[in-house]
Amino acid sequence: MARARMAEVIREQINLATRNVLASQSLHDLVAQECRDLRDAQISAGAASSVFSTFVDGRMNDVEEHVRLDNGIVSYVFSYLAQGVAFALGECQKRSPARTGAFRKAWAVRVNGRWWTRDTVAIPKGSIVEIVNTMPYARKIDTGGQQTSVPPGIVEAVRQATQRQFPTLILGRKFINLTDGRDARGGRLPYVLRAQGIESGLTWSKADGFERLRKPRRSNRKDRAAGQVMTYPALVLTESENG
Template sequence: MRRRSSAVKWSDVLAGQIAVNTASTLSSPALHALVAQECRDLRDQAIQQGAAPDTYVTRVDGYLDRPEEEVRLDQGLVTYIFSDLAQAANWALAECQKRSPVKSGDFRKSWRILVDNKEWTDPAATIPMGSEVWIVNTMPYARKIEVGGMQIRTDPQIVEAVRQTVGRRFPRVLAARTFKALSGGRDARGGPVPYVLKQSGVASGLSWTKKGGWSRKHKSYTSRRKDRQAGQQVLYPTLILTERIS
């Protein structure tokens, strides 16, 4: 019997992959159990050494969540797909904070991570595979900064910039930007979330490009958009992270 194993890498879809080649005459239950235990031992060793997180799914001969004992002994394949979601969420949060304008510091302090609509406050905690992660800033003017409607000393479109980068650093993580309604809680200044517009929003006329910086396309005016009228809840720019499992 010959076993061949690849190095376990956190970011590799084929992390923990073990190919098993044996003669068909050795396909006894005891041999299946021996091969399965070797796979699990290599997986656990990688986790204990910090080479992989403790969140993963198992694929046996291409099928998700089958036990290792069912792997074919002739060219069979056991693959452990380790989750990058927690690592990607921590990195994206830090990147959003790094790109934030700093005056009072309230905007930078108001970034939050939500996992399946619940706040995630422990960077070392596990995020279950299949979760939807939101990274959102809860300040009332976060949308203005994201769309370039408020002139700041740093580049606007913070969520969009991080979205474009996170997929390159974590190929198995899908990133999207949208604007979400929130409910409950307080921002860094102690204000309520969600913020409700007290008067109609203003279209600033400001425009920003990476190459040209700030300019003004038109004079500011009171917006007639339904979602920008007094009494409407602010929608918050949100980075959504999910993970490829299949």
């Protein structure tokens, strides 16, 4: 009986010591700093994004010092959206015709439907981002309706390049409406067609570049009629739920 009582006392003392150790602020601080050091090492090595959310035992944006030391978990969910936007914007500019440089400079970023004038590194995680060229002839250049020094399909080419570089992002090419702001020349957005649109008669292939199949002629399409509002080809970037 005495032995049983002694064993119980020893167990209580061990449990008490364990609780005291686990409650030690210095130990919590040590574990928290270790977590941050491992995170920062990954970021410095380029293996992780500098934009992230912190989860401590399932609590978002809690501090690492609050993690339970008995099977607690600190996890970092890294966001590559800001990095993907910066990469895609650079690709759009690099692939643009550069005779005057005006088209290259006209690429702009919208975040959640608003023009973004800050640095792309500040784009919040979970945003919907659109990269669009505001020039009135942006659609012609992208679809091949205007002969330039570069192939048509700039937005799609950038989408594919960005997807290879950032596979966790969701990227799409779509035609969007711009209902506010000014284009790169200072004109009001959106651009309104002043006359009936013209079919260029051009075609493009990798083997032969631009070729003219026929002379330009007036288009019969309703969306190219005078007074119609232009839609702009844009690259849309979002994050997957697991990204």
